[in-house]
Amino acid sequence: MLTSPSAATADAAAIGAPAVDALVAGRRTRFLLVLGGCAVLLGLVVVASLVLGVRTIAPGQVWAALVPGAAGHDPAHADQAVVLQLRVPRTVLGLLAGTALGCVGTVIQGITRNPIADPGLLGITPGASLAVVAAVSFLGVTTPRGFVWFAFAGAALAALVVFAIGRAQPVRLALVGAALTAIITPLIALLLLRDVQAFDRYRFWAVGSLAARDLSIVGALWPFLVVGVLLTVALARRLTLLAMGDDVAASLGQDLRVTRALAAAAIVTLAGVATAFAGPIALVGLVVPHAARRLVGTDYRLLTPVAALLGPVILLGADVIGRLIVPGAELEAGVVAAFVGAPVLVAVARGRAIAST
Amino acid sequence: MTADVLDSRIPGITVVARLRAARRRRHALVIGVALLGALGLAVLALTLGAAGLTPVRALAAVVGMGERGDLFVVQHLRLPRVLAALFSGAGFALAGAIFQSVLRNPLASPDILGVSTGASLGAVWALLTLGLGGVAVAAWAFGGALLAAGAIWVLAWRRGLHAIRFVLVGVGIAYVCGSTLAWLLSRAEVREAQTALLWTIGSVADVRGARLTILGVGLGVLALVTALLSRTQAPLALGDDHAAALGVRVSATRAGLLLTAVALVAVATAAAGPVAFVALVAPAIARRLMDDGGAALAASTAVGALLVLSADLLGQHLFPGMSVPVGIVTGLVGAPYLLWLLSGRSERRTAAL
Numbered sequence: 001m002l003t004s005p006s007a008a009t010a011d012a013a014a015i016g017a018p019a020v021d022a023l024v025a026g027r028r029t030r031f032l033l034v035l036g037g038c039a040v041l042l043g044l045v046v047v048a049s050l051v052l053g054v055r056t057i058a059p060g061q062v063w064a065a066l067v068p069g070a071a072g073h074d075p076a077h078a079d080q081a082v083v084l085q086l087r088v089p090r091t092v093l094g095l096l097a098g099t100a101l102g103c104v105g106t107v108i109q110g111i112t113r114n115p116i117a118d119p120g121l122l123g124i125t126p127g128a129s130l131a132v133v134a135a136v137s138f139l140g141v142t143t144p145r146g147f148v149w150f151a152f153a154g155a156a157l158a159a160l161v162v163f164a165i166g167r168a169q170p171v172r173l174a175l176v177g178a179a180l181t182a183i184i185t186p187l188i189a190l191l192l193l194r195d196v197q198a199f200d201r202y203r204f205w206a207v208g209s210l211a212a213r214d215l216s217i218v219g220a221l222w223p224f225l226v227v228g229v230l231l232t233v234a235l236a237r238r239l240t241l242l243a244m245g246d247d248v249a250a251s252l253g254q255d256l257r258v259t260r261a262l263a264a265a266a267i268v269t270l271a272g273v274a275t276a277f278a279g280p281i282a283l284v285g286l287v288v289p290h291a292a293r294r295l296v297g298t299d300y301r302l303l304t305p306v307a308a309l310l311g312p313v314i315l316l317g318a319d320v321i322g323r324l325i326v327p328g329a330e331l332e333a334g335v336v337a338a339f340v341g342a343p344v345l346v347a348v349a350r351g352r353a354i355a356s357t
Numbered sequence: 358m359t360a361d362v363l364d365s366r367i368p369g370i371t372v373v374a375r376l377r378a379a380r381r382r383r384h385a386l387v388i389g390v391a392l393l394g395a396l397g398l399a400v401l402a403l404t405l406g407a408a409g410l411t412p413v414r415a416l417a418a419v420v421g422m423g424e425r426g427d428l429f430v431v432q433h434l435r436l437p438r439v440l441a442a443l444f445s446g447a448g449f450a451l452a453g454a455i456f457q458s459v460l461r462n463p464l465a466s467p468d469i470l471g472v473s474t475g476a477s478l479g480a481v482w483a484l485l486t487l488g489l490g491g492v493a494v495a496a497w498a499f500g501g502a503l504l505a506a507g508a509i510w511v512l513a514w515r516r517g518l519h520a521i522r523f524v525l526v527g528v529g530i531a532y533v534c535g536s537t538l539a540w541l542l543s544r545a546e547v548r549e550a551q552t553a554l555l556w557t558i559g560s561v562a563d564v565r566g567a568r569l570t571i572l573g574v575g576l577g578v579l580a581l582v583t584a585l586l587s588r589t590q591a592p593l594a595l596g597d598d599h600a601a602a603l604g605v606r607v608s609a610t611r612a613g614l615l616l617t618a619v620a621l622v623a624v625a626t627a628a629a630g631p632v633a634f635v636a637l638v639a640p641a642i643a644r645r646l647m648d649d650g651g652a653a654l655a656a657s658t659a660v661g662a663l664l665v666l667s668a669d670l671l672g673q674h675l676f677p678g679m680s681v682p683v684g685i686v687t688g689l690v691g692a693p694y695l696l697w698l699l700s701g702r703s704e705r706r707t708a709a710l
Contacts, residue, residue: 114462114464115521115524115525116462116464116465116469116524116525116528117464120532121464121469121528165696165699165700166699171463172699174463174464175463175464175641175695175699176696176699178463178464178469178637179638179641179692179693179695179696179699180692180696181634182633182634182637182638182688182691182692182695183688183689183692183693183696185633185634185688186558186633186684186685186686186687186688186689187689189554189557189558189684189685190681190685192551192554193551193554193555193558196547196548196551199547199550199551199554200547203539203542203543203547203550204543206539206542206543207536207539207540207543208536208539282532282535282536283529283532283533283536286528286529286532287529290525331540332540332543334536334539335536335537335539335540337536338532338533338535338536338537339533339536341529341532342529342530342532342533345525345526345528345529346512346513346526346529348525349512349513349521349522349525349526349529350512350513350515350522
């Protein structure tokens, strides 16, 4: 991935065009700056997520809690217990779910070539929701921990259906996803209207939250996340070519069926993981690729790493804001993420570059 | 006669003329079949129910003849419901068709752009936070739809209204409204929240009297405005630059059409609630049936009316002893049909949004 700009440099040098050379070098500098900036931002958000909350914990205590050999390490200490048992799981979940959302949004927008495509619109998040509702109302599952596998299976199944019927052709895929959403949403409503208890349990999951979940989910699902991220990385070059159209991509030697199969696999695993970790989080998957595109342009080889860093920045940032905004209480990350993501989306949409697309 | 003269000289024109005639025939066929279907279903809807009527007695009661019992059942119970289904379906579908063609995105419907979600949020806010009921809730829904559309408009406006900006900002607004809605539902008392959830699904069961009149008149006026504006719409599908080159005042046309569509959604939602996905599915079905990439406004309208009426009929009579709100059935009826249409044909034109 990082070698590709230098390959482009070699190309430019072969043509003997110093101007192109300079442009490529400029682009690479910019990319590295942006990437570094995002990483720093992510580090700050992670620290904030460990330190801030209903009870602010001194960074020294956080350090002492995290590092076994540090002076004053004492897991029984109240502050350190909060860090270890609440803040760390929450932060890890936010990091992983955010990464998954950033990557899945990028792949979906790339493969559908539709700027408003995201897991919600493609019927994947609704699929997860339907599975959770069915689990609650038919199987009597009651805890968020029990929801995880249903959410994952529902999302994966919905994504498979969308790709099977949509055959990964951009317009079809978008329409099939929307049609699937249109089938699932009323089914959810029907089940919820029938069963007040199920509604009572479902509505808290449906807001989307990082709290009250534990790390055993991560232990079970991390391989899926790794596979999804690797697939996203592998897709970067293909999606860049695909942006020029199916015909151009095919004529440049790309096997479109392989691209579509890889994209389907990436979307299934990533969307499943994200929904299982944090519930149906709106807007993060949509906003992140747009923001990344504003920063580094349309080349997916540059876009993907930036999106993978920006996803957790927004999700975890939303979670931290949600802990602070109402004194003594918490707003769920899903609600805050929508309010954090919307201005970013508006800013991107109002940018000059978008008008020409 | 002139056509004949031209025909003999330039063979290409004959082909174009023949293609155009075939297209017109197809449009007329789709619209005609949809309207006939809607008419037949309307008569069926008037006859079905606890008090079974023959079609003749039902139709006689429509024009004011027959027994008093028949008159009451038909004129006060069944006819308003049928009309509400037809009108709201036509309104949502026309609005969706306008959104999708003007914004050049097959997903750009009021459901996805946040106009319907804004209406739902307004109604749920009125129900749960303000404790209102009845007409006040409809008014809040109307306000919510307009407010959401206004927010999209203001935020997306930058030296004119660009399609992609409008769509992106609209999706953002939809998610913000949806998240707030989910949050309101999770904080309220569970029974009240369930009532509010019911409202967000949409139903034509109790639309009569003034609400029905407002819906009918509003739909008529707005459909007329659309007909006048839409003559300049076809070039817009070619892209802003081409349309401008052809002499279309792009921003003004787009603003006028979108404003009309927003008004259609607001009027229909205030009467029947945000009946889900009609605006998304009906135009998609109409376009597939037409098999061309045109706006298909008239066909969408007819398909929408047919869709909502048939969905309402199914919801009333499919499960004995249980009346399912129309908003639940529209998605369940329309979307599988759309999927079936989509799976049958390969995509020949990516331009056929």
